[in-house]
Every structure is written in structure tokens, then in C-alpha cells.
Amino acid sequence: MERDEITRSTDNEMSASSADDAKKSNTESGAFRSNENPSGNDSFEKRNFEDENLENKTFDSEDFEGNFDENLEENFDEGFEEQDTDEDSQKKFIKSKNDFFKGFLFGSLITIIIITLLFSTVVQGNITGANTDSKFNEIKDIIKQRYLYGDEVKRNNLNSGMYKGYVMGLGDPYSEYYSAEEYRALKEATSGHFYGIGAVFRLEDGKVKVMRTYENSPARQGGIEDGDELLEVNGKSVNGRKLQDISGEIKGDKDTKVTLKLYRSKTGKTFEKTLVRKDIVIESVSYKMLSNRIGYIKISEFTAETFNQYQKAVAELEKRGMKALIVDLRNNPGGVIKSTAQILDSILPGGKIVYTKDKYGHINTWNSDEAHKFTKPMAVLINGYSASASEIFAGAIQDYKKGPIIGEKSYGKGIVQQIIDLKDGSGIKLTVSEYYTPKGRRLHKVGVNPDIEVKAIGDGSNQLERAVTELKKRIR
Structure with missing residues (x-):
């Protein structure tokens, strides 16, 4: 089961700001708001006039007939110091008056068209929703009347199946609805x-x-x-x-x-x-010392506890005189981004570790500092079942040239899921962003290609042997 990159607090903040920014963008770009003319009556609120005295004034048909000239003349009086009385000035005034009137009517026509389109969209949306409800009720009635085992059906199971189907309709194998019981198990798995x-x-x-x-x-x-x-x-x-x-x-x-x-x-x-x-x-980290004082750390998945377990493993291997390190990520399906980034921070020099980009283009970046970095030779093992957070790890090591990536091409899952609580204790896991390596490489459906390709034979011990051989060359 994929339990990827579930950065709850960070992603929640990012998602909230994304929604707010999207709304702000629509308003600033001049998107029409239906409350400017909700009734469709003759009266409406005219906005965005260049002249501040006409802003936020309300006009109706009586204003056009009786007061238009007065308002217009008042406007032009503010624009000129002196009124000419000759024929040219009168023509100029009449032409300006006509241009203003035409522009005003054209703006009104555009507003009416937009209102019509908006109303049409809303009506179509309501019809679509009504059709969906009607079809659902039809199916429900058929099941109630004809299903052989109808008396044994539990309503909660039907509802859960409906919610699962709705999320499944996205066509995304990584997005999923979880019942309260399933959701609890998912959170336990990622918590460690x-x-x-x-x-x-x-x-x-x-x-x-x-x-x-x-x-x-x-x-x-x-x-x-x-x-x-x-x-x-x-x-x-x-x-x-x-x-x-x-x-x-x-x-x-x-x-x-x-x-x-x-x-x-x-x-x-x-x-x-x-x-x-x-x-x-959950013990996601195991370790041992190989020949030539080469440390070996196997990470089976990245949980919230993995970083602490990794630190303890490195500390113990250092006590035993470790001269080089192999990190084995074969068959590691992924896990929590934060834990992965913490481990990489203890290995890499100062700089970018990984960054994600959501549907709004918002970027969230994890960085390492110079305070902690691993200076001994190292190598990373991957295979076709190394996915997601494992690929973040291997991709960063590769971009910084910290050591050879050995084995077979990784799975190629470069997207991030967020788990979201629902009010009744259930939840959904939803794809919210895509991640990129420090150098900006996109890994989704691409994967990480090893620096040294070694096809597994049997249990894959030949890949580990190759890693040992490579590190022996680098040990001083």
C-alpha cells in the first residue's frame, strides 16, 4: 500500500493558501460576480468608471430620461475651465456626449451578455446535479425492489462504496477514500x-x-x-x-x-x-557491518520514526569504525517526505533537497544546511520497487554526486499524496502535487536510472556485492 509523502501540516497550509490565492486571482482579473445583478432588473450597479464621481452611482430608466444630461454636463464642467459657445465647441460637446452614451450602452450590453452566460452555466449545473440525484434514486429503488440479498445490505457499506467510487472516478490509483477503520490503520502505518x-x-x-x-x-x-x-x-x-x-x-x-x-x-x-x-x-531501519568496515543500512519504508532509527544506526556503525556506507532502498515503496528530507539533510551539503509544485504553481522546498553532512564514501541500492520517497532520496544523492546509485531503474512515482481528515473519522488520500529533484528533474513515470546498472540474480545479493566492490575503491 502506498503511504506516500503525507506532510499533514505543511500541505494543509499550502492547500489553504492555494485556494485563497485562486479566489483573489479571479477577482483581480475582473471575473464577473453574479451579485452585481442578481435579479436581472433594469437597475444595476455600474462599476469601474474613470470618473470618480460616477463610481458606485445607481442608474435606472428615469435617470436616463430626465437626469442624464445634467449628470453628463456636470461631468464635463469638471473637465474644462471655460465653455466655448462657438459651433466647433458645440459639435465637440455633442460628439463627446454621443461617444459616452454609446460606450455606456455597449458596457451595459456586455454586462447583460455575461449575466446571461453565467445564468445559463448555473442552470446547466443544477440540471446536471438534478439528473445525478435522479439516477441515484432510480438505482437505489431498483436495488431495494429486486436485489436478492437486499435484507442483508448494510447502509454504511453502501455509503462507503459510493464514496470510494466517487474518488475512484478520478482515475488516479493513488487517490482513495478510507472508512473510519481503514483510515485509522493508514494513519498508524505512516505514524510509525x-x-x-x-x-x-x-x-x-x-x-x-x-x-x-x-x-x-x-x-x-x-x-x-x-x-x-x-x-x-x-x-x-x-x-x-x-x-x-x-x-x-x-x-x-x-x-x-x-x-x-x-x-x-x-x-x-x-x-x-x-x-x-x-x-x-515500526522498525523501518536495520543495519550491520560488512567486510572492510563498510556499514550497511536497510530502510524498508519511510515513517515518522525512520529518521530517529537511521540516526541510531549511523551512530552505532560509527562506533564500530565505519569507513563507508551502503543505503539499501530496494523494495522500499516510499513514505513520509519529512522523514526522507531529514535523513538527506544529515548527508548532503547546504542546498536544495527536493521541492514540490501543486496545481496552482505554488512551490514547497526542503533544504539542507552545511552543519550536518556525511563525508565518507557511500552508495545507494535501488530496484524497480523503489518508489516515491525512495526516489527522492536516490535522486538527491545522484544530483549531488554523493555516491553511485547501483541496481535497477526505480518505479517512477513522482507525485505527492496528502491524507485529509473528514468529520466522521473517515478520510481521503489525494494527489496534491508533484516533486522534483534538486536539479529540477521530473521523476513521475520516468524513475531514477542507476549510475551502475546491475540486474538482480536470485535474492539480489550480487547487487550488494557490487556496491561493496565500488566502495572498496573509494575507501582511503
Whole structure:
């Protein structure tokens, strides 16, 4: 599941200012406002006259018949010090008077045309909305009358499906509506922590198995091992159920209990474990020291906790005498921009890290400073499943020539999603901007091409070996 670049506070501020600026732009460009003549009567408010004495005056048909000459003469009296009485002056006056009258009528005609077009647009919009409502009611009635399992239908499910379909109609695979339960899971995933037992499950040949457990988690302390098969959660079979639903049931409120039934193939025994849910921090960073004192850091995704975990990993490797560093972003689907930018700030010299541009052309930039930068040789591993925030990372390293990008071309997802709260606890994830590398490279549907292309063989260990070989050349 893509959980990309969810910069809540920054994006919210940016989106709000974008909307305000758009409204301001429309007003300043002279966009017609319907409240200038809402009724369509003969009387209207005339604006933007050059002469300040005619501004904001209201004219009606009586003004034209009885008072027009008086108003006009008053206007011209203010324009001349002395009135000529000869024939040329009279012609000049009459011509100016006629020109003014023609201009006034032409302006009125333009106003009427604009009002007509605006009214037509509003009416068409209302008709379209009415047609949509009518069609919806027709479908609803047909389902109510004819659907075989109508008595089993839950209204909330119908509404949720309708909202999902509306967002799906955008044709954007990265924009999505989430029910309240789904939305909570999404926010947990991007926050980097949740209340649960600290076990990661996967589907394997239709069976739900434990892939790994987190250190000091209730799962590990309770004796659950990698490879154990999950059979039941709180007495309910997991057979045929979605992994997301099972995971959601295992999670819950802090200090509450959950009972799991598991099967361990190496002993052939089935057993139960009742565990207390605790605050679990997602471990998105793992590390180790390779030969020649080359540090290795694997980042599985970018959550709100990834930067802190990365710092700890680097500090530990430095204690062990690290001389070079490999950052492995293979199969990393992305994550939070802020976390990615924080890590890059600790690596790059002062300058631009990444910038995003929204539909209004507004630019949001992340910058690094000179205070923190990584000076040892480094390399970055990517593949076709390195996406989004991973590509921000690789693209920045490449633009600054901090080290070779090794592996295979990345996925090519260069757009940013924002998650937005709805009043009932549900939410939507919406594409709001596109990002660019420090040098302005656009990566959406393009990807990052590696400096050294190495096709993976088997588990891809040959790519890691190539990175080690390259860094050995650079170690002093």
C-alpha cells in the first residue's frame, strides 16, 4: 500500500493558501460576480468608471430620461475651465456626449451578455446535479425492489462504496477514500507506531504466517516465532479473510488483550497465546557491518520514526569504525517526505533537497544546511520497487554526486499524496502535487536510472556485492 509523502501540516497550509490565492486571482482579473445583478432588473450597479464621481452611482430608466444630461454636463464642467459657445465647441460637446452614451450602452450590453452566460452555466449545473440525484434514486429503488440479498445490505457499506467510487472516478490509483477503520490503520502505518503485539504477518500459499517479530514486543516475549501459522484471532478463524482485516483485529487499544491460536510446523503442535497490546514502534531501519568496515543500512519504508532509527544506526556503525556506507532502498515503496528530507539533510551539503509544485504553481522546498553532512564514501541500492520517497532520496544523492546509485531503474512515482481528515473519522488520500529533484528533474513515470546498472540474480545479493566492490575503491 502506498503511504506516500503525507506532510499533514505543511500541505494543509499550502492547500489553504492555494485556494485563497485562486479566489483573489479571479477577482483581480475582473471575473464577473453574479451579485452585481442578481435579479436581472433594469437597475444595476455600474462599476469601474474613470470618473470618480460616477463610481458606485445607481442608474435606472428615469435617470436616463430626465437626469442624464445634467449628470453628463456636470461631468464635463469638471473637465474644462471655460465653455466655448462657438459651433466647433458645440459639435465637440455633442460628439463627446454621443461617444459616452454609446460606450455606456455597449458596457451595459456586455454586462447583460455575461449575466446571461453565467445564468445559463448555473442552470446547466443544477440540471446536471438534478439528473445525478435522479439516477441515484432510480438505482437505489431498483436495488431495494429486486436485489436478492437486499435484507442483508448494510447502509454504511453502501455509503462507503459510493464514496470510494466517487474518488475512484478520478482515475488516479493513488487517490482513495478510507472508512473510519481503514483510515485509522493508514494513519498508524505512516505514524510509525501502533498498539498491537509487534508481529508482522504475510500470506503464504493461502496461509497466514508470522514473517518476523519486533524486538521486546509482546509477540517475541510471548514466545511466538517466525514461521508460526496463525489459525484464529479471539476464536475467529482467519481462513479466507483479508490480511488487512486480520491485522486490524489483532491491533486494538493499549493494554487490552488478544488471543491467538497458532500452529508450529517443526513441532506439529497447535497452541494458544493471550497477549497484552502495547505501543509498537515500526522498525523501518536495520543495519550491520560488512567486510572492510563498510556499514550497511536497510530502510524498508519511510515513517515518522525512520529518521530517529537511521540516526541510531549511523551512530552505532560509527562506533564500530565505519569507513563507508551502503543505503539499501530496494523494495522500499516510499513514505513520509519529512522523514526522507531529514535523513538527506544529515548527508548532503547546504542546498536544495527536493521541492514540490501543486496545481496552482505554488512551490514547497526542503533544504539542507552545511552543519550536518556525511563525508565518507557511500552508495545507494535501488530496484524497480523503489518508489516515491525512495526516489527522492536516490535522486538527491545522484544530483549531488554523493555516491553511485547501483541496481535497477526505480518505479517512477513522482507525485505527492496528502491524507485529509473528514468529520466522521473517515478520510481521503489525494494527489496534491508533484516533486522534483534538486536539479529540477521530473521523476513521475520516468524513475531514477542507476549510475551502475546491475540486474538482480536470485535474492539480489550480487547487487550488494557490487556496491561493496565500488566502495572498496573509494575507501582511503
